[in-house]
Structure formats: C-alpha cells, structure tokens
Amino acid sequence: MKATSLVAAGLVAVRDLRLAFRKPSQVIQPLMFFMIVATLFPLTLTPEMSRLRDAAPGVLWIGALLSSLLALEFLFRDDAVDGTLEQFALSGQSLTWMLFAKTCTHWLLTGLPLALSAPIAAAALGVPMEAMVGVVASLMLGSFAMSLVGAIGAGLTLGARRGGVLLSLLTLPLAVPILIFGARATQLAISGGDMAPPMYLLGAIAVLGVTLAPLAAAAAVRIGLE
Amino acid sequence: MAWTWFHRLASPPHVYAFARRWTPWFGGVSAVAMCVALYGGLVLAPEDYQQKDAFRMVYVHAPTAWLSLMVYTTMAVAAAVGLIWRMKVAHAAAASCAPIGAWFTVAALGTGMLWGKPMWGAYWVWDPRLTAELVLLFLYFGYMGLRAGIEDPVKADKASAVLAVVGVINVPIIKFSVEWWNSLHQTPTVMQMGKPKMDFDMLWPLLLMFVAFALYFVTVMLIRLRAELLRRERNASWIREVLT
Amino acid sequence: MNEFLDMGGYGKYVWPSFVLGFGIVVLNLVLALNSLARAKHEARRRLGVSQ
Numbered sequence: 187m188k189a190t191s192l193v194a195a196g197l198v199a200v201r202d203l204r205l206a207f208r209k210p211s212q213v214i215q216p217l218m219f220f221m222i223v224a225t226l227f228p229l230t231l232t233p234e235m236s237r238l239r240d241a242a243p244g245v246l247w248i249g250a251l252l253s254s255l256l257a258l259e260f261l262f263r264d265d266a267v268d269g270t271l272e273q274f275a276l277s278g279q280s281l282t283w284m285l286f287a288k289t290c291t292h293w294l295l296t297g298l299p300l301a302l303s304a305p306i307a308a309a310a311l312g313v314p315m316e317a318m319v320g321v322v323a324s325l326m327l328g329s330f331a332m333s334l335v336g337a338i339g340a341g342l343t344l345g346a347r348r349g350g351v352l353l354s355l356l357t358l359p360l361a362v363p364i365l366i367f368g369a370r371a372t373q374l375a376i377s378g379g380d381m382a383p384p385m386y387l388l389g390a391i392a393v394l395g396v397t398l399a400p401l402a403a404a405a406a407v408r409i410g411l412e
Numbered sequence: 413m414a415w416t417w418f419h420r421l422a423s424p425p426h427v428y429a430f431a432r433r434w435t436p437w438f439g440g441v442s443a444v445a446m447c448v449a450l451y452g453g454l455v456l457a458p459e460d461y462q463q464k465d466a467f468r469m470v471y472v473h474a475p476t477a478w479l480s481l482m483v484y485t486t487m488a489v490a491a492a493v494g495l496i497w498r499m500k501v502a503h504a505a506a507a508s509c510a511p512i513g514a515w516f517t518v519a520a521l522g523t524g525m526l527w528g529k530p531m532w533g534a535y536w537v538w539d540p541r542l543t544a545e546l547v548l549l550f551l552y553f554g555y556m557g558l559r560a561g562i563e564d565p566v567k568a569d570k571a572s573a574v575l576a577v578v579g580v581i582n583v584p585i586i587k588f589s590v591e592w593w594n595s596l597h598q599t600p601t602v603m604q605m606g607k608p609k610m611d612f613d614m615l616w617p618l619l620l621m622f623v624a625f626a627l628y629f630v631t632v633m634l635i636r637l638r639a640e641l642l643r644r645e646r647n648a649s650w651i652r653e654v655l656t
Numbered sequence: 657m658n659e660f661l662d663m664g665g666y667g668k669y670v671w672p673s674f675v676l677g678f679g680i681v682v683l684n685l686v687l688a689l690n691s692l693a694r695a696k697h698e699a700r701r702r703l704g705v706s707q
Contacts, residue, residue, distance in 0.1 A: 472677035
C-alpha cells in the first residue's frame, strides 16, 4: 500500500515540476517580490550599512515570509479549479502523500530559489560574505517549515472567498515560531555566533511539520472538495 | 446506559432545553461569586508588600488571561469532537466560543497593559506573556475570519475545526518560542510580577474569581449556543415547540 | 472612602483595569443575549410562530 502511494507521490512531484517549467512566472514572481521588499527597507530605514546590517535578519525573514505567502496561493488553487485535486482524492491513493509531494515540490520551486538568491539581498544590506552560508541554510530550513505550515492554510482557504488575505491571516500567527527561530539563526550567522541552537529548534519544527502538516492539509482539502 | 448522556449531547433539542434550564443557575452563581470575590479582593485582601495596591489588578487580569486560553482549548476540544463524531452540536459550541475568547484576550491584554504601566514603567513591553497573548488574539481572528470567509456552513464548521486543532497544537510551541526569544533580549524589569507565596487573604478571592469566570463562560456560551442552534436547525419541528 | 478610591496612588491604573475587565464581562453577556434574541426573532418570522 505504501509503495504505490509513494509512486503516486513521485508522479505528482514530476508533474508539478514539468508544469512549473512550462509556466515559470509562478516561480519568478515571488522571487522578484522578495528582492523588491528587501530593496524597500534601505529606502525607508537608512542607507547606512552598519545599521542596515542590524536590521538585515528582520528584513530578510519578513521578505521571505511575505514572498512565501504570495507563492502559497498557487499551491493548490489551480489544481482545485481544474479538478485535478478531486481526481487525486478519488484516485484511491493516499491524498496525504500526494499533498506532501506537492508541498515539497512547491518548496523546491519557491523556497529553495529564494534561499539561494538571498545572498544578493543580504549583501545589499551589508551582511558580510562569511555569513552567507548561514543565511542560506537558515532560510532553506525556515522556508521549508513555512511551506508545510502554509499548506494547511492553503488547503483550508480553498473554499473561501477572498482566499488571499484570509490565507495570510491564518498562516502568520502559526508561523511566529519559525520567524523567531529563523531570524535568530540568521542574526547569529551575521554576528558570527553559534547558530546551532536556533537551527535545531527550526529543524524540530520542520520535522513536526513533516509529520502533521500533510495530514491536516489532506483533511482540509477533502473538506474543500466536498 | 453509560453512553446515553453522550447521545443526548448530540441532540439539539435536548441541548437547547438543558441550556435554557441551567443558564440562570450558572449565571446567578457566577454573579454572586464575582461580587464576593470583588469585595474580597478590593476591600478585605491586605496590600502587597512589594506592589502595594497595584497588585489588586491580579483579580481582573489573571482570570481574563486564564479564560482566554481556556476558551481556546474548549473551542479546540469541541471542534475535534465535531470532526471525529460528526456532531453538529459540537461545531455549534465551537462557533459560540470564538467571540467570547477573543473578547477575553482583549481584556487580558488591556488589563495587562494597565498593570504594566506602574510596574514596568510602560504600557507595552515585549514581555513573553503579553506577546503570546497577542499572538493568541491573532489566532482567534484567523479562526473567525475563516468561518466568515466560507459561505457553506457545513464546510465552514469543518474547516475552522481543523484550524482550531492545528492552532491548539501550535499554542505551546508559540509560548515556548516567545519565551525563548524573550530570554535573549530580556530588559531589566522594574519589579517582578507575581511572587512565590500568597497570603490566604489574597488567595481566596483570586480562586473564587477563577470559579466565577469559569461559570460565567459557561453561561455566556450556553446563551450563544442556543442562538447558534436556532440558526442552524432552520426547519426542525422542535424549534416551533420551544418558541411557542 | 477617598483613600479606597486612591489605592495608594495606583487608583488611576486599578480602576480602569477593573472597568475594562468587567465592562467586557457585561458586554459579552449583552452581545450573547442580543444574538439569542435576534435568532429567536428570525426563527419566529421564518416559521410563522407568534409569541
């Protein structure tokens, strides 16, 4: 039973990757949004590099959070509209695994590129080069946890009007721990401290998310499809 | 025989009748207890040796803060019962909890700020308890927003129930993360809130106030539950009976 | 009496705190009763039941 579920999940992932290559705007737009948000902060705070460096963890994490919220809207919406999700639910395979695959693919297409391109924004905020590995690592782990939490919200808002604002309203309070540990890890990376403790906690949240979020997302999607 | 109460709990007319019968009792006892506890707290209790009379705010702040959390837990339990046993009454109960809980979170924040001013020197400091309370308010907003955003009432019930359960798993994590975050940025506080030991004269009004607030919550929830049941069971014949 | 109202100088924090807290207690009760009255009214109109 598990084997066919995993095969189905793999097929879903391959399909989503193919679709993304055909329609790259959904990958590029959140990334551009992140860059623009990061640029706005120096304009509103100060052009002084030393002060920007202090604000950098907050800027990077809030930018990443908003950008991933933007991207989350597309996680299930298109597939819900054209009936693909309904086919998934009726296929007899585990919907939980398929949605987990969708969430992971979604992170590969949005969270991972964001984390990898974060050094550009970070450099513009005066973050030293030695800190970049830490910045990328913390954003990678954090955006993965964020995708998992967000998948629940995306599933719940399928049946709602004005889904976008609602999605943010639901997801942001749940994402508070990710934001706290993630921003702290980035801050320690920049100041050259030991970033292991917040990274472990971020990892613990990601593990909890992997075990529980797909189940909740599947329940949410089923409710939306009824 | 043991499960009959559970089946009765699932029947809207029975719950409606129970709520109508018992609301005045819960409300009456709660009102008396509140008055006695107020007198005990404001008049009989001696002043605190550190906080002087300012400590008396505990009699309104602590019960509201406690209720804000307890209502969320009750809501999540009712929501889970509704999801697992497909019980309409449980969903109605969860729906009636949300606005009460949100209001008590507002009360806890407001009284906390008023207590913070003389104790910390500012209305707002990023104290872990205040911050966690603020996030709790946002969780309530999310829950009510989702409920309002979905038109189909059955879907709204189930979706918001999933959110309530996810939220209640998240509450301890939020609490921990906020405390961890605060321990790194601790600003020296003017005075420590609370102290290990409390005089009996100070303690009994507080405990009585907790009881009064719990009963008050039951009272208000039962009233709201009746309203929810009347709205949901649109054409049931029992409504005709209870309204005449 | 004045001494009681003054609360050792903390009166200006203590009393607003109690007014706010118990104001919300009263408000919640009023809101709930209001909602019940409205629900009853709607149900009566829908079912054509007179008082």
